[in-house]
Amino acid sequence: MMRITVTVNGQVYERDVPGHRTLLHFLRQDLGLTGSKEGCGAGECGACTVLLDGHSVNACLVLAPEVDGRCVETVEGQAKDGKLSTIQDAFNRNHAVQCGFCTSGMVMSVQDLLVRTPKPSDDDIKEAIEGNFCRCTGYLQIIEAVRDASGRTEGKGGLKHA
């Protein structure tokens, strides 16, 4: 067991954790923050993406003791004052959510992207979410949501009728 102190979504937590506990399991089991999902547990799917000191990481590949003294942001910390964040709002508006299991990780990867690159190109967007698998949406409405969140108005898709 190791004692760690970590700030998650602005709140400080002090906990004893076994050395092999992953950050993902720490968040989900020890803190009850189940918004971050486990899709593979092997760093392949991105469902567990969180920000560690502002950079996106796969929480399933980080050990809890490694985050001692550091700052973690998860999907639970994105909405403020009962309002969805700009990114969450754009996902909602653009119907970028289906089953929702990839959604938390997607939102966090996009958060990382937009902080660094406020006006991303489509290539930037695709690169940023390349490590986030989504089996439902086919990514298009997610990409449209990111364009929207970054203030780009072009490239808005839509169903055609014949």
Add this chain to the structure above:
Amino acid sequence: MLEDATPDTLKHVGGSPDRIEAAAKLTGQALYVSDMTLPGMLYAQVTKSPHARARIRGINTSKAEALPGVRAVLTGAELEYRIGLYVVDKYLLARGEVRHFGEAVAAVAADTLEIARRAADLIEVDYEVLPPVLNHMDALKDDAPLVHPDLGKYDHVSAVFTPIPGTNIANQSKLRKGDVEKGFAEAEWLIEREYTNPSVQHVPMETHVAIAQWKMGDEVDIWTSCQSPFAVRNLFCYTFRLPLTQVRVMVPHVGGAFGGKAGIHLEPLVACLSRKAGGRPVKFQATREEEFSLLPCRSALTYRIKTGVAADGKIIAQKMTMYWDAGAYADYAVNVTRASGYSAAGPYEVPNAWVDAYTVYTNKPYGTAYRGFGHVEFFWGLERHMELVAQVIGMDPLEFRRLNTLKPGSITLTGEKITPNTGNPTKCLDVVAESIGYGALTAEETAREKATGCKIGKGIAALHKAPAMPPFTSSSIVLKMNSDGTVVVNTGLTEIGQGANTSLAQVVAERLGFDLAKIRISPDKDTDRDPYDWQTVASKGLVLAGNAAILACDDLLAKAYEVAGQVLRAQPADMDHDGEKIFVRHHRDRAVTFAALAIGYAYPDGNAIGGPLIGVGRYIAQGLANLDKETGQGNCALDWTFGAHGVIVEVDPESGEYHVLKICSAFDVGKAVHAEILRGQAVGGMVQGLGTACCEGYIYDEQGHLLNPSFTDNKIPTARDLPDVIESVAVETPQLDGPFGARGVGEHPMISVAPAIGNAILRAVGCELTHMPMRAEDVWRAMNQAAPIDNWITKTPNKSCKK
């Protein structure tokens, strides 16, 4: 229903309101079974077979049992229960023999996941390894080992399925229409070829997971990530011989399903562990690796098609033989075989047809439903074949297809007559052809070829599918009005990401004439609370539940009008309503609010009439019946959704690498109830189809070990793999008995993506692909006429299925 639709006045249907549960999912507040913990909950793990086929000589569980924190250990020896959807052929844990790599042979429940894992590793199984039968074509040979020697003794749904004891055939479905030999004799051309594809994994982002608690008095509570709570409850009770009142199945948010969660899977085993552990709740979640081989996949297929074409280009006869690889258990594969059998010719009229479709047992992970229910697989062959036929007879492939599509008056394989309202496959083809500029390359495209050195080709493929369901499939809806005039909708249809809840809410709001904000549909489902819905499968949800919802609205309004009539001293015919109140048509201010009626109307003196307003609606498929087992004739289709994809691909003629520049998909949905959810289904399905087309599939070694049960070795499409341009088009030929004219489209976008790409690659570089997926190396090999790589079990080890 259509006669009630007044399209120009629709307020909700046809729009794109916010998805009901989007905010919960976006904030991480939506609860999935994966997220749940119950007081006293134990964690389960299973010990799995490392062999494809072996006799179990003995299992030693003593070390596992001795491990502190282990609360239950089970082996097949004490579980004499079998499950099965149509053929009851699977023990909860292997007994006597393991039949596929990854099959569970023992299970444990312990205080923590870590202890459970250690305990599962400590279980020692003594195997006598037996030679497996891996290729489904080999499994048909006379001397093939039998995967199920007891096949003749299994319970099965005999009205629909025909297992052949003493063989590896779990089911044979037949269809006979006209005289196929006579048709061949009259044909100008006879064209025959065979098409194959391997098993594929669904890859829901949330793996299968269930929590079960077997309580005192055999009361069982189950929380599960599944599509069909009532099917799980009913099959569970069948297995354990329990009355349906004893078992409650609850389904919160589901992290993707795609058919892989349509049936019953982990629930019975987890419940048995709970019983053994004295009634403590037990949770089991499959790892990603287990998702590939402990849980089911999509069946592999070998599809042989022989087509006779008349001098004018019309198909006059077609013989179709399907060999479906069930893997070790029949599960849904027998029904995939049946449903694909009666649809095997696609949206084309074939006057003389013959289909033999077999479900074949092998020693591999077993097949189940997967988005498209067989149609993704057989349309790969069929639409590549139509391309070949067109080429051979010297006709343009689009023209050839247009000539042969089902049109009003055409007779389907099963003898059903197409009407003007069945839908329009020809229009879907025309729409996608126009979108991609079908035919010659534009000047711009030719210039691009020059600049890049790549070759550009354009291809199209059509598709169709009807819901594969029993003829008596039904659904029901209960609407409960709250005392503020809002309405709660109860339905057994699950929300698995497809948008069922939002679309149903639109239908209810539309029919009631209420604001959408007044309609609540709970995200979770509960067999004790919600009324029956058969299963959330088959693209049937909106049609059945939607029709039930319309009737439930009418029932609710009728009941409200009855009480309002007394209050207002008016007959129902003289009243009308808006979203707030019922009023007398000619004296609008003589009105009573729904809120005042909702739980019983009280006069000023306290005297009351009426009571809580509850609307009930149900729908049962109309006019369907089991198909004749010998001829496959009869009415099996609730509705046919037709569609087509058109693609432009760019192929590197050196390496075989290719990229989709544009794809356009069109589906005759009858009515687009929610435009953006429909587009989400269209694009999501298309990209899933792209994965199937380009890279996904199970790879085995010669002993039947699965070699690629991970995302590293079984790649699925990422955002980088998207076509440059994606277009989705709704064709809207109203379905007469669909809610507001709508028909289902959940599965269709995945169908025929692969052959459209295959046809485009053919146009670009002239290579003929008959096996999917089409990886770059497959294209290269086809271009260079090198032998295909030998690792797909559909092709090896017997090398060829051709006689």
